[in-house]
Amino acid sequence: MVEMLSPLQPVWRPGSHGNFADGVGVVLSETQPGSIVQAAAWPGSERAVIAAIKTATGLSLPDGAGGGVATEAKAAFGFAPGRFLIVADDEGLADTLVQAIPISDGTVTDLSHGRTAIRIAGVKAEWVLQKFFAVDFSLPALPVGSGISTNHHDIFAQIQRTGPDRFDLYVFRSFARSFWKMLCHGCDEVGYEVR
């Protein structure tokens, strides 16, 4: 396996930062999944693609907009009608999905090198994200496993809630460093740890 390079490396400062005297409000990390893949169903083939994702990954996507599921090693969620983001620690998921989803049902796009995955976790995670995105991050509006697509200053972002206080953000790799620096500034007031 080729060593993965992070676009965050020049600004990566592990440790506690900001106003952490009373404890850190959030922990920031880069999850570096081996595979980040988008599957898009043709109209009418949504159910077939959802079934193929289950066959290929074992992840059972619930019906409903933004429905998703997350385990420690894999995650998937809908981010638009008939379109799904599937993430796995292992490389090669795109090839597996290409085999599972015939072109008559939909398309598969490997985004592994195009996205950077940032995790924000902690009691203040919702608070911090709310400063960046005009989206309701409360648990009833965004249950565990579900995901959304939104943007920040016109930069597209996909966000999945992977725990009650944990969110995984997928941003364009070319904008990841800028976004990370902004995220760190936003976390200053609650105290944050880079891990």
Added chain:
Amino acid sequence: MLIPCPYCGPRDVSEFTYQGDAGRVRPDPASTDQAAWNAYVYDRTNPAGDHHEYWQHSGGCRSHLKVTRNTLSHRILDVAFARPSTAHASSRRQGPRP
């Protein structure tokens, strides 16, 4: 102004792109009736009240939507996918919305 996207839920208008009057009827492409084409391209009723219009959720799920908006109050009266076939079960928002 908030637009309740059928897929994403209520989102700020800054995530959307206006795509024009949804009430226009395109003339037959084979038509050479210049008055009809002129009306299609340029004539707008510009109502002071309810208006059907297309929006794209360009900063979110990228769906094209048909929105009914009151031009006086900016109240959104109705939102639906511009292409109804998009409304598969996996595209319908589940659970409570605040």
